[in-house]
Amino acid sequence: MPRSAPIPRVPTVCQICDSIVGRRLYSTKPTLRAHNATTRPRIQIERRLLKTNTIQKRALVSGVFSTEKTTSSSTDTRDTPIQDGNTPKKAREELSSVTNMMTYIERSKSKVLTNRGIPSEADINAALRACWVVADYIMDDTVQPQLTHMVNELDSTASEILSLDRASNSHSSKSSETPSISMTAQVKQIIDKISHNAYAVISHPPVFITPKLLEKYVKVQARLGKPETLPQIFQMYAWKPMPRESKGSISYVKQSPNKIANAIEPEVIEKALDTAIEVKNLDAAVGIVENSYATKAFIRNKLLRKCLVPGGTLAATPVAAYLLATSFSNFQNTMDTTSATNIAFAGILAYVGFTGSLGMVALTTANDQMNRVTWNQGVPLRSRWIREEERAALDKIACAWGFEEKWRQGEEEGTDWDALREYINTKGMVLDRTELMEGME
Structure with missing residues (x-):
């Protein structure tokens, strides 16, 4: 018998990767043998991309957390039920996207910065509250592993997309190491962005800093662990000119920094100081004390x-x-x-x-609360009582930067420690008085 003719092949389009493959005339399923070697990684990548948001992919590929407005309904956070304090569960789900976080903050900040007049306190408070909500979400111990995994997964996806254009496998192996390196940098970038946005809102010239806004700003920076701007904001709280709006223009009136109203609440100062001590920022800690407890406004208020x-x-x-x-x-x-x-x-x-004189002497000469910073000889008793909060704050800083063991106290060395000692001496105080140290009585 004559040999049967082979079944003819006709070109068709694969339903998986949209490539043209050969299909037998009487076959009902497309064959996968026609796929070349570059088709398989493409299938895997596209399947992974289906699990992620399109806006997130674009942001990670470009290397920047984009805050531009999009038409996607998933990034519309205007109706996000965000409340002050702890983040609600529904709001946390809305903030599960990096782009949603940054869009939420940028939208709140733009209401303040783009206002041609004096922004209302409600808008300013809403912008700071947005920073607080996102900061509280990011810094939560239960959320950070998820955030790290999300950034890591998106970085891996972006690197795989870019690796398709690589000619050699060596370049692909190098790009696979990028996510683990850039992951921490991206998370830090989010934290820095939140801190910068909060500072941009509070330092905007037409914004008048009220005690509530200052407390909210300190709360945000304390949650982020970023005390670098707190001394400057404390100084701005007393010195920043007051905006006045008249006939469509804004004028500024200088205010006296020594007014009683410009004194910062002790609770706010302690929260800022604890943040600086926790992150071991000596310059910020000393600056906070200098612009709070040491001001004339605080003394008059006391x-x-x-x-x-x-x-x-x-x-x-x-x-x-x-x-x-x-x-x-x-x-x-x-x-x-x-x-x-x-x-x-x-x-x-x-x-x-x-009787009153004896009570006053006993009150001003009490030193049981002193650890390492004491008053120098010759400082009047009234000054000791008035400046007790300043001395206690410097004592707290010295105890945080020095040795915890009492038998090792006094042996500290270094540039920072010498600078702290000199600064304390200029304030009429003594760090580690010899006769008061353990074993030197």
Whole structure:
């Protein structure tokens, strides 16, 4: 019998990779043998790309977390239910995309920076709240592994796409090492971006820094562990001119930095100082103390808070003593009423004066709370009491940077430690007084 003719092949399009392959005329399934070697990695890559968002792929390939507006509904966060404080569960799901995070922050910041007039406090607070929500989400210990995995996976996808254009396998192996190296840099880039956006909002010239906005800004930077800008913002809080809007133009009025209203709350200062100590930033820690506890505004505020009631009581003491002495004079018959009143009045004033003086001396000379920083000889007692918060803050810094073991204290060396010692000496204080150290009594 004659040999049967082979079944003819007709070109067709593969449903998997859209490439033209040969198919037998009577076959119902496309064959995969027609795929060349470059088709298989392409299939794997496209399958992985289907699992990720298109906007995220573009951002990672370009190497920048894009914040441009897109038409994709997945990046629209205008109706995101973000609340102050802890991030709700639904909001966390919306912030699971890196692009969503940055878009949310950029949109809130643009409302403040693009405002031609004086931005409202609500818009400023919303911008800082956006930074806080994203910062709280990123710095959460339970979220960071997921964020790291997401950035790592997207970096790997981007590197594989770029490796298709590589001619040799050696270049591909080098590109595979890029994700692990760039992963940490990308996460740090997000943190730096959030910190920069918060600083851009609070330092905008038409923005007037209120105590609530300052507290919110410190809260954001403390969550991110970025205290570098806190000393400058503390100084700006007292010195920044106040904006005034009139007839469509903005004018600025200088404010006195020594006003009582420009004093920073002790709770805000302590939070900022703890952040600087935690990240071991000595310059930021000293700058925070210099622009908070050491200012005249804080001292005047302390005098008003803690001396108003005692001062009023002291001023009313002579009147109360005279009334009390007049009442006592009516209970005796050995001398005239006027003499008895004068003697009782003098005795009451002497008792109150001596007792109050002893209490004041005991209050201003108390040193049980001092660890390594003490007052130098010759500093007045009133200055010691007024500047106690400043001394306590410097003492806290010295204890954080020095040795924890008491028997090793005093042996610290280095440029930072010498600079801290000199700075403390210029403030009328002494670091590690010899006669007060352990074993040197």
